[in-house]
Amino acid sequence: xxxxxxxxxxxxxxxxxxxxxxxxxxxxxxxxxxxxxxxxxxxxxxxxxxxxxxxxxxxxxxxxxxxxxxxxxxxxxxxxxxxxxxxxxxxxxxxxxxxxxxxxxxxxxxxxxxxxxxxxxxxxxxxxxxxxxxxxxxxxxxxxxxxxxxxxxxxxxxxxxxxxxxxxxxxxxxxxxxxxxxxxxxxxxxxxxxxxxxxxxxxxxxxxxxxxxxxxxxxxxxxxxxxxxxxxxxxxxxxxxxxxxxxxxxxxxxxxxxxxxxxxxxxxxxxxxxxxxxxxxxxxxxxxxxxxxxxxxxxxxxxxxxxxxxxxxxxxxxxxxxxxxxxxxxxxxxxxxxxxxxxxxxxxxxxxxxxxxxxxxxxxxxxxxxxxxxxxxxxxxxxxxxxxxxxxxxxxxxxxxxxxxxxxxxxxxxxxxxxxxxxxxxxxxxxxxxxxxxxxxxxxxxxxxxxxxxxxxxxxxxxxxxxxxxxxxxxxxxxxxxxxxxxxxxxxxxxxxxxxxxxxxxxxxxxxxxxxxxxxxxxxxxxxxxxxxxxxxxxxxxxxxxxxxxxxxxxxxxxxxxxxxxxxxxxxxxxxxxxxxxxxxxxxxxxxxxxxxxxxxxxxxxxxxxxxxxxxxxxxxxxxxxxxxxxxxxxxxxxxxxxxxxxxxxxxxxxxxxxxxxxxxxxxxxxxxxxxxxxxxxxxxxxxxxxxxxxxxxxxxxxxxxxxxxxxxxxxxxxxxxxxxxxxxxxxxxxxxxxxxxxxxxxxxxxxxxxxxxxxxxxxxxxxxxxxxxxxxxxxxxxxxxxxxxxxxxxxxxxxxxxxxxxxxx
Numbered sequence: 124x125x126x127x128x129x130x131x132x133x134x135x136x137x138x139x140x141x142x143x144x145x146x147x148x149x150x151x152x153x154x155x156x157x158x159x160x161x162x163x164x165x166x167x168x169x170x171x172x173x174x175x176x177x178x179x180x181x182x183x184x185x186x187x188x189x190x191x192x193x194x195x196x197x198x199x200x201x202x203x204x205x206x207x208x209x210x211x212x213x214x215x216x217x218x219x220x221x222x223x224x225x226x227x228x229x230x231x232x233x234x235x236x237x238x239x240x241x242x243x244x245x246x247x248x249x250x251x252x253x254x255x256x257x258x259x260x261x262x263x264x265x266x267x268x269x270x271x272x273x274x275x276x277x278x279x280x281x282x283x284x285x286x287x288x289x290x291x292x293x294x295x296x297x298x299x300x301x302x303x304x305x306x307x308x309x310x311x312x313x314x315x316x317x318x319x320x321x322x323x324x325x326x327x328x329x330x331x332x333x334x335x336x337x338x339x340x341x342x343x344x345x346x347x348x349x350x351x352x353x354x355x356x357x358x359x360x361x362x363x364x365x366x367x368x369x370x371x372x373x374x375x376x377x378x379x380x381x382x383x384x385x386x387x388x389x390x391x392x393x394x395x396x397x398x399x400x401x402x403x404x405x406x407x408x409x410x411x412x413x414x415x416x417x418x419x420x421x422x423x424x425x426x427x428x429x430x431x432x433x434x435x436x437x438x439x440x441x442x443x444x445x446x447x448x449x450x451x452x453x454x455x456x457x458x459x460x461x462x463x464x465x466x467x468x469x470x471x472x473x474x475x476x477x478x479x480x481x482x483x484x485x486x487x488x489x490x491x492x493x494x495x496x497x498x499x500x501x502x503x504x505x506x507x508x509x510x511x512x513x514x515x516x517x518x519x520x521x522x523x524x525x526x527x528x529x530x531x532x533x534x535x536x537x538x539x540x541x542x543x544x545x546x547x548x549x550x551x552x553x554x555x556x557x558x559x560x561x562x563x564x565x566x567x568x569x570x571x572x573x574x575x576x577x578x579x580x581x582x583x584x585x586x587x588x589x590x591x592x593x594x595x596x597x598x599x600x601x602x603x604x605x606x607x608x609x610x611x612x613x614x615x616x617x618x619x620x621x622x623x624x625x626x627x628x629x630x631x632x633x634x635x636x637x638x639x640x641x642x643x644x645x646x647x648x649x650x651x652x653x654x655x656x657x658x659x660x661x662x663x664x665x666x667x668x669x670x671x672x673x674x675x676x677x678x679x680x681x682x683x684x685x686x687x688x689x690x691x692x693x694x695x696x697x698x699x700x701x702x703x704x705x706x707x708x709x710x711x712x713x714x715x716x717x718x719x720x721x722x723x724x725x726x727x728x729x730x731x732x733x734x735x736x737x738x739x740x741x742x743x744x745x746x747x748x749x750x751x752x753x754x755x756x757x758x759x760x761x762x763x764x765x766x767x768x769x770x771x772x773x774x775x776x777x778x779x780x781x782x783x784x785x786x787x788x789x790x791x792x793x794x795x796x797x798x799x800x801x802x803x804x805x806x807x808x809x810x811x812x813x814x815x816x817x818x819x820x821x822x823x824x825x826x827x828x829x830x831x832x833x834x835x836x837x838x839x840x841x842x843x844x845x846x847x848x849x850x851x852x853x854x855x856x857x858x859x860x861x862x863x864x865x866x867x868x869x870x871x872x873x874x875x876x877x878x879x880x881x882x883x884x885x886x887x888x889x890x891x892x893x894x895x896x897x898x899x900x901x902x903x904x905x906x907x908x909x910x911x912x913x914x915x916x917x918x919x920x921x922x923x924x925x926x927x928x929x930x931x932x933x
Contacts, residue, residue, distance in 0.1 A: 157492050159470045159831060160269040161185075164279075167816035168193070168517050169828035169838060170471070172270040172277045176296040177503025177551075179404055180514035183292050185268035185279040190255040190290060192303070195247075197507040197514050198408035198584065199370050201345035201357075202245030203415060205587040207565035210594065213239040214572045220677070221648065221658050229675040236599045236659050236677050239570055241589035243597075244581045246345035247510050247525035249517050250404055251321035251337060251372055255290075255305070258314040259283050272489075272496045275449040276442070286312045295445040296503060299429045301402040302445075304438055305395075313381060313395040318388065319372055322519050324359060329385040334375050338423075341368035348520040356520060360416070368415040369407040371422040373430055377401050378438070399438050403429040411558045411586045452499050455544040458491055458850075460484040460875035471813075471829035478813040478826075484872055487807060487850070493831050494539055494847025497840060498548045502536075507584060508552040509536045513840035522837045529607035530580045530663035531746065535785060535841040537614060538755060538792070538848035541621040542855065544881050549618055553632075556611045558586035560635055563608055567642050571605060575641030578607035580663065600676035601664045605646070606657075608639040609687040613756060616694040620883045623906060625701060633698045637708070640695045643688045644715055654720040656680030656734060657688070663748045666740035667733050680720050680734035683748035690756040692716040722752065722759070722767055729777055730770040743779045745786035747793065750774060754789070754796045757858035761798050772797055780809055784825040784833040788845025795852035795867040803853050804869035810846050854890065857882035861911035861918065864890055864900050864931075884910065900931040 164186040165171040171182040171193065180195035216238040223232040266281040279290045287308040294301050307313040317335060319327060325339035343366045344358040360366040374390070376383060381395025392398045403426035407419025433441065465473045465483040477483050501513035510516075511532055512525045527533040533552070540549035563576030566588040571577065578588040580601055592602035615632040619625075650656035658679040666674045692712050699705045699712075723731040732739065732749040752758035753771045761768040775793055782790070787810040794803035812826030814834035825842070826834045833842025854877050856863040862882045878889040878901075885905035891898045897914055904910070907925045911918055914933040923929055 157272040157489060158269050159272070159489070159493070160267065161469045161471060161829075162266060164266070164268070165830070167818065169816035169832055169834075170830050172268070172830060173497065173500065173513075173515050173832070174270075174275060174277055174292060174294045174301075175500035175514050176294045176299065177501060177506045177514070178299065179294050179301060180501065181292065181294050181301055182515055182517070183277040183279070185277070185290075187263050187266070187281060188257045188259060188261050190257070190279070192253040192255075192292065192301070193515070193517055194250045194253060194301075194372065194402075194404055195514050195516055196250050196370065196404045196406050197501075198406045199248045199250050199341060199368055200245050200408075200584040201248055201342045201368070202583070202585060203343065203366055204412050205242075205562060205585045205589075207562040207587070207589065208569060209241045209589060210239070211569050213241075213570040214568075217572060224658050224677065224679050225651070229669060229673055229677065232659060232677045233599055233675055236603050237592065237595040237597070239590055240592035240594055240597055240602055241570075242587070243347050243591050243593055244524055244526045244583040244587055245585060246347070246521060247512070247516050247584075248341055248345070248368075249322055249519065250370060251319055251323075251325070251339065253372075253374065253402060254318050254320075255303070256316040256318065257288070258316070259286070259288065259312065272492055273450060273453055274446045275453075275496070275500065276446070285309070288313070291442075293442065293445050294500075295441065296448050297444045298433055298441060299403070300433055301404070302438075302441055303400040303402070304397065305400070306397045307395070310396045311381075311394040313398060314393050315398070316389050316391040317374060317376070317400060319374060327388050329388060329390050331385075333383050333385050333390050334373060335385075335390050337372040339370045339372075341370065343367045345520055345524070347524050348518070348522055364416070366414060366416040369419060369422055370405065371426050372402060372404050373423075373426040374400060374402040375430055377433060401430060401433050403427075405429075408584070411584060412561070449499065452545055452547070453492075453495065456492075456495060456877070456879035458488045458875070458877045460488050460872040470831070474811065474813045474827060474829065474831075477808070477811055482871070484875075487811070488875075490811060490827075490831060491847050491850045494843045495543050495545060497843055498536075498539060498543075498545055501840070502548045502551050504547050504550040506551045508533065508555050509840060511839050511841065515840075522835075522839075524583070527582045528580065529578055529582055529610070530601075530604055531748070531789070532785060532839065532841040533582075534610055534614065534755070535789070535845045535848075537844070539844050539851060541617055542851045542881055543847060544879050544887070546618065546622060546881075549614070552611075552614060553618055555586070556615065556635055557631070559588055559608065559611070560638055562586050563588040564638070566605075571642075571646060573642045573645035575638040575643075575645070576608055577605045577639070577642045577646075578611065580604045580607065582607075598676065599659075600661060600666055603659060603677065604661050604663055605642075606684055606687050609643055609691045612636045612639045612691050613687075613694065616698065619698070621881055621885060623885045628698055629702050633695075633702060633704075636691065636695050636698060637705070640691055640712060643691060644711065647688070647715060647719075650680055650720060650734070652720070655715060655718045656720050657684040660684045660734075662732050663746050665732065665744045665746050665748070667737040668740045669735070669737050674740040678733055678735075681749070682722065682730065682732050683751055685719055686722075686749070686752040686756065686758060689716065689719055690752070690758060692719075722770075724766070724770045727773065727777065728770060729774040730767065732774075742777055743781060745782040747774070747778060747786070747789060750793055754792045754852070760796065760859055762859055768797060772799075780806060782825055783835045784810065784827070784842030785835060785839055785845055787825055788833070788842045788849055791846060791849025792852050795849060796856070798867050800853055800867035800869040801871075803849065803867050804871050807846065807849065810842070851880060855880045855882060855888055857884065857886075861913050862886060862888060862902065864888075864912065864914045865892060865897055866913075868892065868895065870895065884908075886910070897933060902929045902931060903927070904929075
């Protein structure tokens, strides 16, 4: 046995002592800002730490002795291009449905509208799992893991005996690779085996130069999870050259001071102090209209090229390039609302104490920044939009197929993009809308007999736009809702409104908005009172109860439908005026806008959800679609329409403060728009309700998981983004043609500052406050012109020059 070196022992003792002081004491100075940290490994997905570069998602569990890293790739979906011409007879049922509705035969309308359905969407798939089996025993002490939001790096550290082990993991956008660096405090102490697997069909082998390669193939169909345990839930094409997405993982040890070897399916490193591993993942996806088998890209060539670029480069160079890229976006916004001792506790314990009533404003600001972190990590320019789970999914048949649910959830994913100074991350959704318009033209014609384009309540990477339901098996309450095109068009306008890029409006956004408006023009029909309504109409996923006691889905002229159409028409008119185009079309839009059925206040003082003043089958329903005019659109405001705003307040009171994670997040935004900061804050605290992870999928009790993922439950990322957007709405609003400073500041945040939020009109706004009062704001316009600035009841009108800095005090 080799004798120990006394010098090495002394250095090890010094290192361990400093290490204990650094991570054992957990002082405020020791923990950098914007960090999630834990004192135990993740046992569940909802405890693991998310990393991503938009295209690649990774969940780091920090487990010992075998590290587990879940892998996703944004384009790895089941299926292939959709045939939008799937139900050419659907439109024949439209006159029959309308006849039943106008006769008041709602059960018949609910039955007939099922003939106007098509296929279900496809599913987002898990790519695989990387494992690092460390051969060092299991007597772990001083365990610590963290996610640094500013650096987008996950770190795991612990001590076994007198050796400290550390792992750093990040997913680089500049290099399009996952990097894992392993180190030990003692030379020769690092000994591990790298292996990889997948829940999909795959083969794996290691090459003579220690390259681990996993070749996989996805199914041509994955049935939605809510259909239960059915035969052939996953369908593969058994032809080796057949249909289905191909994918590949290539992992290599780029550098180590140890000894490398490989088996048929693993790569190992022995007697090392450090090792750097890079993993490349790729799929054959080649566009929404290309079959990924026959017309797909070669994932092997893509992965090989990415790995090749990283060879010979030092770890520090790779890490710095990654951090520099990430902080370009993350550092645009700073938010603080006070320090407190809770930062000394692990994040999951802070969340639990927050649920019990402990004040922790720093946790709330951390949550805000976590939402921004997630958007940067799962939605990058040139990529695919963030889905229900962002880009992180461990399930073969994930909840709701991990698709795009377009009656709120897909839109909510992008609410923070503009106001939180991440407009580049909006690009995948904005570009995807162009794909939807292609298939949506066929859907508009075949299902509804209309011009333009539309999209119903589900879509997927293949841009399907038809009503789902498997040709009549779906309940109309969720299956039959063709208004997503109108809602998505509001995102097109918002991107223009924040940037004032008239070239983009003319060349891309306006034609799409016009196409959605054409559909709505044709879809409207005269109602019983002579105004224009939609028929059939639903209010997403909610049921009414009519005077006869019938609980139905389909009716006429729901408030949500008409609010979306009104918002779209107003913005199309404004866009056409800005571009000085389509005079005749503008006149047609204005005539229809003037005839739209107006908002109605019910006998309870609430904003009616239905054309008639009917009851809700579930008065506390999670969806609040009839309040779209309050948020996210700008048709209702306490400052401009106080009576309607009061009706919205009453509707929210009736709905209550409960609901799913994303529902609570939406209510934060609603109360902020009502300028009620204390109620918005109450919803934020409710939204941050700690939810225990579970090995079984849960479907009740909304809140937040230990890793700060939103709990619908199960995990849905829309609640994270809705919560971040809601905090921004509390601190800055600009939807009423003015910059409204601290519009809904709660008493719980008496002092703080937020820098870098964006306002419509292309302004960047910083604010600082103390004792609940604004100290000053700094506004930086991108363009010159006149701007109204509001604080409370005070309004200033200023002329500003572009690129100047203006300090504002009231």
